[in-house]
Amino acid sequence: GVLALDGLHGAAAADRAASAGAAAWTHEQGKPILSPPYGLPSPHEADVVRRPTDLTPTPLSSWSFTPLQDLDGIITPNGLFFERHHAGVPAISPDAHRLVIHGMVDRPLMLSMDDILRLPSVSRIHFLECSGNTLTEWKGPKEKTVQGTHGLLSCAEWTGVPLSVLAEQVGLRPGVKWMLAEGADAAVMDRSIPIAKVLDDALLVYSQNGERLRPEQGYPLRLLLPGYEGNMNIKWLRRLKFSDQPFYTREETSKYSDLMPDGKARLFTFDMEAKSVITSPSGGMRIGAPGFREIRGLAWSGRGRISRVDVSVDGGRNWQQARLQSPVLPKCLTRFRMMWNWQGGPAILQSRCIDETGYVQPTLAELVAVRGLNSVYHLNAIQSWGVAQNGEVTNVHA
Amino acid sequence: GVLALDGLHGAAAADRAASAGAAAWTHEQGKPILSPPYGLPSPHEADVVRRPTDLTPTPLSSWSFTPLQDLDGIITPNGLFFERHHAGVPAISPDAHRLVIHGMVDRPLMLSMDDILRLPSVSRIHFLECSGNTLTEWKGPKEKTVQGTHGLLSCAEWTGVPLSVLAEQVGLRPGVKWMLAEGADAAVMDRSIPIAKVLDDALLVYSQNGERLRPEQGYPLRLLLPGYEGNMNIKWLRRLKFSDQPFYTREETSKYSDLMPDGKARLFTFDMEAKSVITSPSGGMRIGAPGFREIRGLAWSGRGRISRVDVSVDGGRNWQQARLQSPVLPKCLTRFRMMWNWQGGPAILQSRCIDETGYVQPTLAELVAVRGLNSVYHLNAIQSWGVAQNGEVTNVHA
Amino acid sequence: GQGGAQPSSSGASQAVYAGDRPAAGIQYGIGAAASPAQVAAWNIDVQPDGSNLPAGSGSVAQGRALYAQACASCHGQQGEGKPMDRLVGGKGTLNSAAPVKTVGSYWPYATSVYDYIHRAMPFNAPGTLSPSDVYAATAYLLYMNGIVPENAVLDARTLPQVRMPNQDGFIGPDPRPDARNAACMKDCGR
Amino acid sequence: GQGGAQPSSSGASQAVYAGDRPAAGIQYGIGAAASPAQVAAWNIDVQPDGSNLPAGSGSVAQGRALYAQACASCHGQQGEGKPMDRLVGGKGTLNSAAPVKTVGSYWPYATSVYDYIHRAMPFNAPGTLSPSDVYAATAYLLYMNGIVPENAVLDARTLPQVRMPNQDGFIGPDPRPDARNAACMKDCGR
Numbered sequence A, B: 001g002v003l004a005l006d007g008l009h010g011a012a013a014a015d016r017a018a019s020a021g022a023a024a025w026t027h028e029q030g031k032p033i034l035s036p037p038y039g040l041p042s043p044h045e046a047d048v049v050r051r052p053t054d055l056t057p058t059p060l061s062s063w064s065f066t067p068l069q070d071l072d073g074i075i076t077p078n079g080l081f082f083e084r085h086h087a088g089v090p091a092i093s094p095d096a097h098r099l100v101i102h103g104m105v106d107r108p109l110m111l112s113m114d115d116i117l118r119l120p121s122v123s124r125i126h127f128l129e130c131s132g133n134t135l136t137e138w139k140g141p142k143e144k145t146v147q148g149t150h151g152l153l154s155c156a157e158w159t160g161v162p163l164s165v166l167a168e169q170v171g172l173r174p175g176v177k178w179m180l181a182e183g184a185d186a187a188v189m190d191r192s193i194p195i196a197k198v199l200d201d202a203l204l205v206y207s208q209n210g211e212r213l214r215p216e217q218g219y220p221l222r223l224l225l226p227g228y229e230g231n232m233n234i235k236w237l238r239r240l241k242f243s244d245q246p247f248y249t250r251e252e253t254s255k256y257s258d259l260m261p262d263g264k265a266r267l268f269t270f271d272m273e274a275k276s277v278i279t280s281p282s283g284g285m286r287i288g289a290p291g292f293r294e295i296r297g298l299a300w301s302g303r304g305r306i307s308r309v310d311v312s313v314d315g316g317r318n319w320q321q322a323r324l325q326s327p328v329l330p331k332c333l334t335r336f337r338m339m340w341n342w343q344g345g346p347a348i349l350q351s352r353c354i355d356e357t358g359y360v361q362p363t364l365a366e367l368v369a370v371r372g373l374n375s376v377y378h379l380n381a382i383q384s385w386g387v388a389q390n391g392e393v394t395n396v397h398a
Numbered sequence C, D: 001g002q003g004g005a006q007p008s009s010s011g012a013s014q015a016v017y018a019g020d021r022p023a024a025g026i027q028y029g030i031g032a033a034a035s036p037a038q039v040a041a042w043n044i045d046v047q048p049d050g051s052n053l054p055a056g057s058g059s060v061a062q063g064r065a066l067y068a069q070a071c072a073s074c075h076g077q078q079g080e081g082k083p084m085d086r087l088v089g090g091k092g093t094l095n096s097a098a099p100v101k102t103v104g105s106y107w108p109y110a111t112s113v114y115d116y117i118h119r120a121m122p123f124n125a126p127g128t129l130s131p132s133d134v135y136a137a138t139a140y141l142l143y144m145n146g147i148v149p150e151n152a153v154l155d156a157r158t159l160p161q162v163r164m165p166n167q168d169g170f171i172g173p174d175p176r177p178d179a180r181n182a183a184c185m186k187d188c189g190r
């Protein structure tokens, strides 16, 4: 469960286990194959689910969090991928869906899903993070678990067509600087994307972790902008329009702009800067016995590869370099790990990452010093988890 | 669907799509977040499921195939991971489950799941293939789809404890040469593993693609032997015993041995040799219009990295090098891709891979020349798909 | 505040995928040409220069009636919000400890208000308003925020001329990285 | 046919993960010592030398009764199979076009028969047979296959002495790679 490390399960279980050689399941046939044909997690993992925010007045324009405390490695199973919708999840027929590409192009195109599947494809493992991830934590520790503080973050293997290939098919005209991407949901969600990003590593995605996109992730078609804020990765994609000017859509002005202390707002802040968080032990857990246990967490940067992660168990006074899961991929979650011999006393756990540009994940104080407390988005500060004498782990600011 | 590339969906759909700007889903709210909390594929993908063999008299000791024709990239979603059980899928309580490690060791250990989760961990992306994969195809083309011919093959990001770490914890005695691995299912499945493999890259796995193992994959604990035949990767793992001799279990003698034409059987053939297959277009599909389309497939080797994949569209007379999905990982599926400009005539599609040891995937004739037709397992020959004038794709021997 | 955007520097990262890019410069001939008429049916966005604004017009008075009937239940009689977004007020609060961001206090362009209402509102029946309805709703929102007079009528010509109070409130290009951490390893912060 | 096993050569591959291995040589003190009594409860495997075989014994006659009652419904009255695995016959077929692999024709060690029945049979009630039942069932299967005489009694001493017809039928080490392909690129096979 969310709360389970060790120590949660009573002595009764341990006693039963002593005779596990005679466990019931070793003496009766289990379930036949295809129970069911599309498989599901064990009933014992029923608490490993996405959970909702309590900040939105309607579940139709709302978000749900990935249970990072329960996950290992870097892949997020599709069923646990975080959600953010503005008009619910549309039920799109892939046969009727079309993508129109037009604007400052020589050959406007209309593509069916069958057309798109014939084009050259690539697969890339990239994280996706809502730039509103961690927004509750500016003024003090608020969410109890890492699911609440950092769960608008997931990672998948995406397959689709490089947008550079599509740009060649339609022929961009001189002077193109932006591309509008627009969804077919009832919010007709839209964002302006700089053309350099479009031609660099943007993807027109139809598959996620091997299978076709889930409805919540834009089935049958979405945009993926590796390392850019989640909102720009338009789901249920129906239209791409090339232009010499940005579009100043509601999302990029009213919402995903960052208000500074002087009342001015930063527009078009796209990169998700380097960030990391310890996922185990983390808030809401209780560690049982003193002794060795592995500290585990995630680091990521929208600007490239993670080059180092440091871990502190004394609230940032002393740091040690953690192991990084290989291979380290650009704009991808990177799992870090460090063994910790807990002596049983109070401790404050922190992680701090550095990316290949040399950027160091800041403290919250360093971030607030330049941005104040009103910018809502892009909180990428170091997260602290307090461990009490009795092993209880809580969200603290340190 | 299994059969869908393009051309399957009628003109009616295309007409509807012309007015897709006014699609119903753009004008009504979709489903709220957490519909459901653990998400599922689109209803439009209901045909993307595992399918059973027709060769076994009971679904309790049987297998089901991964729908490779529907998948992209290299990750297999957990719900579509192929199955092979010998006494059904046991419903194991993770709290009661124990792993016992004993035999020629200094410090026999009993570990709970909580214990195992505290130990140092790694994550690795590796394929898993049943050595019986493709066994229907020795004497002639039999299965209609790539799901039937090659679907006992899947790939995941596995997380767990290196067995080398566990070996250090128990202290191996001089002379240890083999390790027995044993499951807690009602078949109490067991196999002998050479100690060099145990100390090289074997893993005690509890997570798959981020989340805890699925019941069908050994929840809560399994062995992973990268590149070794699937049967040895014992699921529902309850016991490891170190010994100076192999155990000659029923599975490794009666079953997973390879009968040669002279009546002698090869024992202990563990490596899954380099193999590849085109997954699209593949048997059962029908390609619509002539013109460009991407040929896609998978290559893998139990001996390391894939270094090259060649594709032929004329039944093996001429070959071209395909693009390989990066990064190419050892003992991992490698997606290959090549654009093909189909002129509308008959064609025979083949793929042929080479791994980092220099081994070249053989033709079926080359394989049968040395092994005859009775060895059942380890058929890794080049697969042919015939494309008819009308675009129909079928399983052929060429 | 045009806010020029710098794409992330992914030079080093690209090396990982260098061997795995489709060939450049090939016309695959896949897909159908989109005719001008087809494009017109999809081409709904409105930029600040007013390009793409449709025919039709709407007055503050028409907007008041529409708002009461189609919007007030979610956004409040006076646009004060509850349960949904507040649409009115907040001027002068952006540099305070409790900024209030609304169409009036925050949005840089009136064309974006038209565009957003047209695509997404009313939330319970999105995309059902006629162009004249959208002009009217926009006019009323701008009127409630003291941006246009009570007799204003908005159309493709007048809407782009409306100057929003916070038009100059947005800055760019993205100045990040803006926070520095020295990555001290030992006895830090003493 | 001991079949020595060569682990795959993963030298080159290991480079990918070189930086991502836990430190070696550390005792973490995690988990509980398994006492000899605990180990004994789990330690069920039987190797060809007979180590680990339990006390108890079973005769062909006892096995015949047990088989009729607990096995024949799945494996046939005479072990001829249908619906499940055939258990009898097949000798001399292994080098034919239609090899029949059974306990009698194929299995190298009688201890494996004991071990497998003990862990997995009868399929509808696995693990319910007493050691003497398993000895008896094994004796009857071997008798049906003409390997032990009708008066045979199997126990921890006699079972490992049974020599199976195909004991020398297994070869190793793994001789692969055994098939060669020249990887021709142009005008191949002409």
Ligand code: HEC
Residues within 6 Å of the ligand: A058, A061, A085, A086, A087, A187, A250, A254, A255, C066, C067, C070, C071, C072, C073, C074, C075, C084, C085, C086, C087, C101, C102, C103, C113, C116, C117, C121, C122, C123, C124, C137, C138
């Ligand atoms: C059934 C509820 C409902 C009704 C009716 C409704 N709205 Fe909304 N409105 C919302 C919600 C919910 C949002 C926020 C959506 C989001 O952010 O994803 C919103 C957002 C807005 C915004 C953007 C506010 C901002 O600062 O970003 C505007 C403008 C707006 N509505 C105008 C209108 C107008 C005009 C009408 C009537 C024609 C209307 N709304 C009717 C629910 C409603």
Ligand code: HEC
Residues within 6 Å of the ligand: B058, B061, B085, B086, B087, B187, B250, B254, B255, D066, D067, D070, D071, D072, D073, D074, D075, D084, D085, D086, D087, D101, D102, D103, D113, D116, D117, D121, D122, D123, D124, D137, D138
């Ligand atoms: C309800 C059906 C059923 C019953 C009853 C049953 N078996 Fe089986 N038996 C099976 C199945 C199914 C298999 C194959 C299991 C597999 O391969 O996963 C099998 C396999 C075997 C094998 C291995 C054959 C080989 O060549 O690998 C032996 C030996 C065996 N059974 C002996 C017995 C004995 C002895 C009994 C009675 C004490 C028995 N079985 C009762 C279904 C049954």
Ligand SMILES: [Ca+2]
Residues within 6 Å of the ligand: A001, A002, A004, A044, A045, A047, A048, A070
């Ligand atoms: Ca749990």
Ligand SMILES: [Ca+2]
Residues within 6 Å of the ligand: A053, A054, A143, A148
């Ligand atoms: Ca909350």
Ligand SMILES: [Ca+2]
Residues within 6 Å of the ligand: A131, A229, A256, A257, A268, A269, A270, A377, A378
């Ligand atoms: Ca931003």
Ligand SMILES: [Ca+2]
Residues within 6 Å of the ligand: B001, B002, B004, B044, B045, B047, B048, B070
């Ligand atoms: Ca389908």
Ligand SMILES: [Ca+2]
Residues within 6 Å of the ligand: B053, B054, B143, B148
């Ligand atoms: Ca079949």
Ligand SMILES: [Ca+2]
Residues within 6 Å of the ligand: B131, B229, B256, B257, B268, B269, B270, B377, B378
């Ligand atoms: Ca084998």
Ligand SMILES: [Co+2]
Residues within 6 Å of the ligand: A094, A095, B001, B004, B009
């Ligand atoms: Co369809």
Ligand SMILES: [Co+2]
Residues within 6 Å of the ligand: A001, A004, A009, B094, B095
């Ligand atoms: Co539990």
